Amino acid sequence: MTPGIRPLVAGNWKMNGLRARLGEIKRVADASDALAPNCDLLLCPPATLTYVATTLAQDTALCIGGQDCHPESSGAHTGDVSAAMLADCFATHVIAGHSERRADHGESDDLVRQKAEAAHAAGLIAIVCVGETRFERENGETIAVVGRQLEGSLPVGATARNTVIAYEPVWAIGTGLTPSLEDIGEVHDFLRQRTETLAPGMRLLYGGSVKPDNAGAIMGVANVDGALVGGASLDAGGFLAIAEATAQPDAP
Numbered sequence: 338m339t340p341g342i343r344p345l346v347a348g349n350w351k352m353n354g355l356r357a358r359l360g361e362i363k364r365v366a367d368a369s370d371a372l373a374p375n376c377d378l379l380l381c382p383p384a385t386l387t388y389v390a391t392t393l394a395q396d397t398a399l400c401i402g403g404q405d406c407h408p409e410s411s412g413a414h415t416g417d418v419s420a421a422m423l424a425d426c427f428a429t430h431v432i433a434g435h436s437e438r439r440a441d442h443g444e445s446d447d448l449v450r451q452k453a454e455a456a457h458a459a460g461l462i463a464i465v466c467v468g469e470t471r472f473e474r475e476n477g478e479t480i481a482v483v484g485r486q487l488e489g490s491l492p493v494g495a496t497a498r499n500t501v502i503a504y505e506p507v508w509a510i511g512t513g514l515t516p517s518l519e520d521i522g523e524v525h526d527f528l529r530q531r532t533e534t535l536a537p538g539m540r541l542l543y544g545g546s547v548k549p550d551n552a553g554a555i556m557g558v559a560n561v562d563g564a565l566v567g568g569a570s571l572d573a574g575g576f577l578a579i580a581e582a583t584a585q586p587d588a589p
């Protein structure tokens with residue numbers, strides 16, 4: 338954790354979640370006010386559930402976000418969703434440059450930056466993801482890769498209020514593997530140094546196999562200001578347990 342920075346626990350449902358799962362969002366929404374003094378809570382369901390999710394979260398402390406957006410606000414882009422459309426559904430955040438989109442859709446750093454800038458133009462907070470592959474880590478390239486991704490993906494005009502960085506090692510996503518606490522700390526220290534002059538106090542999340550039983554230790558690492566949670570966020574109980582482990586009694 339970083340003194341003076343309010344933690345954020347974000348859940349990314351990826352391509353999971355039919356209407357039958359909306360009860361999990363309701364459970365998190367119902368519990369969110371109790372956690373609100375100590376951390377921010379965000380769930381990013383698939384686009385099909387965005388509007389109904391914001392309805393369930395209305396008048397609670399739970400925020401709802403999108404998982405991706407097109408760089409343009411509207412137009413002939415079949416199947417895409419714009420940041421303006423997410424904002425129109427009362428979403429407040431959107432993820433940009435998740436490694437699954439970088440891999441599945443060939444998204445470049447420059448495209449990710451454009452998406453994050455589109456998010457800002459629509460009034461959304463952009464969560465920009467960076468992270469190395471297993472090959473890159475084994476070759477000692479982690480800091481170089483993360484630095485390059487950050488430089489290329491960070492939106493112009495990024496501030497601590499409109500942008501969050503998520504460090505998600507690709508090899509830790511959905512595998513049950515996590516870097517050592519020292520390795521997480523090394524990357525987060527680097528991200529803090531790189532962002533501090535540009536955007537002091539920017540929130541730096543860790544993502545990749547965060548579970549209720551490891552969240553406390555990971556959140557204890559310096560410069561880790563919250564989590565981006567995949568699988569464990571599909572279940573309200575698991576997500577709320579991670580939020581409990583992250584919440585700071587003296588959060589600003």
Ligand SMILES: O=C(CO)COP(=O)(O)O
Binds near residue numbers: 510511512513544565
């Ligand atoms: O990719 C992630 C969140 O964006 C992490 O996923 P898991 O928590 O399932 O490893």
